[in-house]
Amino acid sequence: MKTHILPAIKLTALCIILLAIVYPISIWAIAQLSPNHGKGDLITHNDKTYYANIGQSFTSDKYFWSRHSAVDYNAAGSGGSNKGPSNEEYLKLVQARIDTFLMKNPGIAKSEIPADLVTASGSGLDPNISVQAAKIQAKRIAKSRNMYEKKINDLIAQHTEKPLMGMFGPEKINVLKLNIALDELSGK
Structure with a gap:
């Protein structure tokens, strides 16, 4: 069981960083290049x-x-x-x-x-x-x-x-x- 918990926690932390931080910031940055800055x-x-x-x-x-x-x-x-x-x-x-x-x-x-x-x-x-x-x-x-x-x-x-x-x-x-x-x- 211990062999599965640590990889699961690492995967969860990685998904949180990618999907809740990196991806939204990337989309926001791309939107700033549009004519109305994403508005x-x-x-x-x-x-x-x-x-x-x-x-x-x-x-x-x-x-x-x-x-x-x-x-x-x-x-x-x-x-x-x-x-x-x-x-x-x-x-x-x-x-x-x-x-x-x-x-x-x-x-x-x-x-x-x-x-x-x-x-x-x-x-x-x-x-x-x-x-x-x-x-x-x-x-x-x-x-x-x-x-x-x-x-x-x-x-x-x-x-x-x-x-x-x-x-x-x-x-x-x-x-x-x-x-x-x-x-x-x-x-x-």
Whole structure:
């Protein structure tokens, strides 16, 4: 038994040093080399600071709507709802989101609604929507802001982020950045 205790204590001490001291300090040091020193992608607008890499709630007709969040956009506890596509409660929730979207966006067929506008992301904090999700909202936003729809679509094109290295992932749009640009465009 004594032959096993000493190696176990040494291994425990080594793991504590590596995993609780060396690794966190290494990650912190690497983060200091990033643009915001590991503090995330911060945006200041109207004297408020937002994290551009964490989803925000937008529900007004004059803004692009965000992807839904199962955790109410609480970054302290990200996660999905864990309800499958056959769960009745989940299906009712998705149908309510579809009904709300159709009511606020007349003239759009149910089959045209992108899935990311009526389902929550896996983390509950997704800051992006698909290009299709942005384009389908352009008419509503143009009407509520008394703007030309072409200006809204041009703004969507300007804020579309291409896939990583041109091939990894889909095109996407950061909703917070797009809505801030929309406010700036409306203010001009």
